[in-house]
Amino acid sequence: MTIHAPLHESDHPLLTWDEGETTHSCRWRSEKGSPPPKKLIIADDTLTADEAYRLACEGTGIIWRGDFQNAKQLLQALTRRAEKPSKKSVRKKPAKRTPEEGLIPLAKPMSEIFHLHRQAQSQKSRTLGMLLIQFNPDHSIPLRRAPDVTQACLAVYGKVTEPYVTSLRDLLGFIGSLEWRKNGMAIPALKDMGDGHIHPHYGVFAPVRSEYLGLLEKAPLPAETTNNSLAFDIGTGTGVLAAVLAKRGIQKIIATDQDERAIECATENIEGLGIKKNIKLIKTNLFPEGKAPLIVCNPPWIPARPSSPIEYAVYDPDSQMLKGFLAGLKDHLSTNGEGWLILSDLAEHLGLRTKAELLSWIEASGLKVIERLDIRPTHKKALDQTDPLYRARAAEVTSLWRLTVAN
Known part of the structure; x- marks a missing residue:
């Protein structure tokens, strides 16, 4: 196998390998931004799960030539092996003596648990991403019992002109994402608007944490919106916050995002909710012009480095977007205006950011806090005691900070 630099306008490396007397050339595509495997093998239904797992752990890409449904079963078997606790992870925790000579477990700091968890998740993703499927330029799969995945692949890749290879795990994500996009998510705050649903696109963060929408619904609108019914939605994503503001009677909303997929997603949702006349979408970083x-x-709530491009909606390296929003807010608020910052304190419980740091950034930006509205999370992970991050999730609070320019 050889890996060539991208040709012409393509951003995707070219993989070539010999298979019998045939030489194959395909583009490598990875939505997670993973590099192509350094070694490839060809495999079919005779490959055992144990051997496949060994190869995947070594970083060997497995190009599948067997039955497609069997490939799905193999991926399930690989997942079970990847999720099986290692002998190291089930060892008894070290203990220390209390002044009363009792023994208590020596707990790791949450920041260390978080980073170890991220490393484990990243390794699992790399391993499971080694089971590969080859596609024709029309997004069809030349395997027995392969489904028609054209629409799912078009939604992510658009039209392509060359055959390509991607991981089966990514493909199953595309398929699930398309179903989610078709069916949408019912949003109680939007139940009287259009179909009342938000339809997330692949790679655009879905509003699964709906408790913060309740905060947006009950926060008192600034008095200045009575005379100037205008709002900016920074980093709009699916457009759900802009839609809630429109539901609350804001006549004009300028929603921004720097991601093209987010702009397309928000456009579709705004049209589906029947509020196209109220919302203008602009592709830009942070603020539009004006006040x-x-x-x-x-x-994004977690100040950590994303391990893939689609994680930028969750992880914000060094709190760059948060700091950028706070730093630019004063210059874009009209007189007596308010900035509403929706933020979880999960990062604080993970030991990645302190409340004092957040308050110092607010003060340094020439802002002050009018009020903070809080709500506890309601998602399943907050109740799952087997989650490695349960201790932090159980203490989490999501807040809407009402900010204004300090005198």
Whole structure:
């Protein structure tokens, strides 16, 4: 196998390998931004799960030539092996003596648990991403019992002109994403608008944490919106915050995002909710030009480095978007205007950011806090005691910070 630099306008490396007397050339595609495997083998239904797992752990890409449904079963078997606790992870925790000579477990700091968890998840993703499927340029799969995945692949890759290879795990994500996009998510706050659903696109963060929408519904609108019914939605994503503001009577909302997929997703949702006349979408980083009496932002909550491009909606390296929003807010608020920052304190419980740091950034930006509205999370992970991050999730609070320019 050889890996060539991308040709012409393509951003995707070219893989070539010999298979019998045939030489194959395909583009490598990875939505997670993973590099192509350094070694490839060809495999079919005779490959055992144990051997496949060994190869995957070594970083060997397995190009599948057997039955497609059997490939799915193999991936399930690999997943079970990847999720099986190692002998190291089930060892008894070290203990220390208390002043009363009792023994208590020596707990690791949450920041260390978080980073170890991220490393484990990253390794699992790399391993499971080694089971590969080859595609024709029309997105069809030349395997027995392969489904028609054209629409799912078009939604992610668009039209392509060359055959390509991607991981089966990614493909199953595309298929699930398309179903989610078709069916949408019912949003109680939007039940009287259009179909009342938000339809997330692949790679655009879905509003699964709906408790923060309740905060957006009950926060008192700035008095200035009575005379100037305008709001900015910074980092709009699916457009759900802009839609809630429109539901609350804001007549004009300028929603921004720097991601093209997010702009396309928000456009589709806004049209489906019947509020196209109220919302203008702009592709830009953070703020549009001008000032508004209300500016809302729901930045990524975790200050950590994303391990793939699609994680940028969750992980914000060094809190860059959060800091950028706070730093620019004063210059974009009209007189007596408010900035609404929606933020979880999970990062604080993970030991990745302190409340004092957040308050110092607010003060340094020439802002002050009018009020903070809080709500506890309701998602399943907050109740799952087997989750490695349960201790932090159980203490988490999501807040809507009402900010204004300090005198």
